[in-house]
Amino acid sequence: MVAAFKERLKEINPVYVEFDTLQTLQVNLGNLCNLSCTHCHVGASPQGERVMRRDVMTKIVGFLARKTGITLDVTGGCPELNPHFPFLIEATEGLSPRRIVRSNLTIMLEAGMEWLPEFYRRHGLVIIASLPCYLKENVDRQRGEGVYARSIAALQRLNAVGYGDELELNLVYNPGGDFVPGSQRELEAAYKQELLERHGIRFNNLYTITNAPIGRFREYLEAKGAYERYLNLLATRFNPIAAGNIMCRTLVSVDWKGFLYNCDFNQASGLPITGEDGGILKIDDLEEAARSGNALFLAQHCYCCTAGEGSSCTGVLT
Numbered sequence: 001m002v003a004a005f006k007e008r009l010k011e012i013n014p015v016y017v018e019f020d021t022l023q024t025l026q027v028n029l030g031n032l033c034n035l036s037c038t039h040c041h042v043g044a045s046p047q048g049e050r051v052m053r054r055d056v057m058t059k060i061v062g063f064l065a066r067k068t069g070i071t072l073d074v075t076g077g078c079p080e081l082n083p084h085f086p087f088l089i090e091a092t093e094g095l096s097p098r099r100i101v102r103s104n105l106t107i108m109l110e111a112g113m114e115w116l117p118e119f120y121r122r123h124g125l126v127i128i129a130s131l132p133c134y135l136k137e138n139v140d141r142q143r144g145e146g147v148y149a150r151s152i153a154a155l156q157r158l159n160a161v162g163y164g165d166e167l168e169l170n171l172v173y174n175p176g177g178d179f180v181p182g183s184q185r186e187l188e189a190a191y192k193q194e195l196l197e198r199h200g201i202r203f204n205n206l207y208t209i210t211n212a213p214i215g216r217f218r219e220y221l222e223a224k225g226a227y228e229r230y231l232n233l234l235a236t237r238f239n240p241i242a243a244g245n246i247m248c249r250t251l252v253s254v255d256w257k258g259f260l261y262n263c264d265f266n267q268a269s270g271l272p273i274t275g276e277d278g279g280i281l282k283i284d285d286l287e288e289a290a291r292s293g294n295a296l297f298l299a300q301h302c303y304c305c306t307a308g309e310g311s312s313c314t315g316v317l318t
Contacts, residue, residue, distance in 0.1 A: 002235045005306075006298040012240050016249070017298065019262075022290035023250040026073040026313070027052075027060055028264060029082040030256040035104055037143045039132075039174050041215035041268045044077040052256040054084045057091070059283045060254065064095040073251075073313065075102040075264065080116060089123050100126045102172075102313075105154035106147055117154075121161045126168045128207065128313075129155070134194040138176050155201045164202035173208045178221060178230040180237050180308040181208035184316045207315030210234070210304040212265045234303035242310025245317040246302070252290050258283040262297050264313070265304070271297050 009016040031048035033040075064070060072092055079085055079101060092099060101120065108116045120127055131151055132142050139148035155169075163169035171191060175181055188206035195201040211217050213230055221227040248262040252273070260281045261267040272280045273289045274297075281289045310317025 002231050002300060002303070005300055005302045006296075008235075008238060008306075009243055009298070012243050016243055016246070017296050018249070019290065019292060019294040019296060020249040021292055022067070022070060022252060024071040024073050024247075024252075024313075025060070025064070025286075026075060026251055026253045026264060027057075027088070028253060028255050028267060029074065029076050029079040029085065029088075031077045032081045033076060033078040033104065034081065034107055034110055035078070035144055035147065037104075037130075037216070038220060039142060039211050039217045041212050041217060041265060042077065043215050043268075048077055050077075050256040051082055052084070052258075054087060056254075056256070056258040056283060057084055057088045059258065060088070061091045061095065063283065063286050064092055068095075070096060071098040071100065072096040073100045073102070078104055078107050080107050080113065086119070089119070089125065093123065098126060099123070100128055102128045103130070104143075105129045105131065105151040108154040108157060109150050117157045117161045117163075120158070121163070121167060124167070126170070127158065127163060128170045128172060129158075130174070131155075131171045131191075132174045132176060134191050134198070142174070142176050152199050152201065155195075155203070156199065159200075159202055164204060169203045170205040170207055171203050173206055175211055178211070178226050178233070180210055180233065181311070184208040184309060205315070207313075208309070208311065209313070209315070210307055210311035212268075212301050212304045214265060214269050214301050231300060231303065234307040237307035238303065239306050239308060239310055239318060242306045242308075242317040245310060245312070246305050247312040247314075248296050248298075248302075248305075251313075252286065254283055260286065260289045265301055266297060266299070269299065269301060271299060273297060 030051040033044035036045040136148040253261040
């Protein structure tokens, strides 16, 4: 029996189960995507019907205009497929010191999306791109046939407009199965050598992110009878040093309807931030949701963030 994650944190330091200070606003534009990856925790696909409306984005813009110094982290699905994606980027120009777009890379090769690399460059966006391995077989197995070749072509286009040099380009490694990532530093060195030698590709950082046992990945685990074993693995690899740096202490996630969560994993699991009256908080309640000392909403899938070197949307925590 795996101990409750919240209790493990409280044993180390009771403050670890409380919100600290808002540093990152992560905005999930919906589950529409041109891919259907096996590890996707939000179940994104070309059939995705959750698409954030412009009026929700306008409220996000208003919040960033009032609160300076907050990182904007835009994700999905494939965020670029939201028809209002350009509006959000253009409307937040100058409102956030760091604006991140989480791209699956292949979207840049879809018909009618060729403008993306130049658009990213013009707005100085930080690109965090999914590439679960530097080998074709592993990528295509996890993300679909032909995805590796298209990802490489997209990375080359990004390099051509300055990404990986004067503009920040980071890659994400996800394990191809039910195991914890190895050393981020060693994987980054291997990625940089292999991608440069094989394809002439340059990038800045590699982030290793542990697969959360939710969404399609949980379905995969349950189908092979490995869910409990994987959860036990994460709990066994619990790292007290990583525990104090979990991203939900400084991040709030916004879903396509404007509802608020402590992270994107909670969003996918239907575990929202609620107010004192038990009602789900929305973008209009963001200041209340991000109040220092608020209790975090935690569950067993949170063990993925404290296993091994720790895991967050920007890589390891130790």
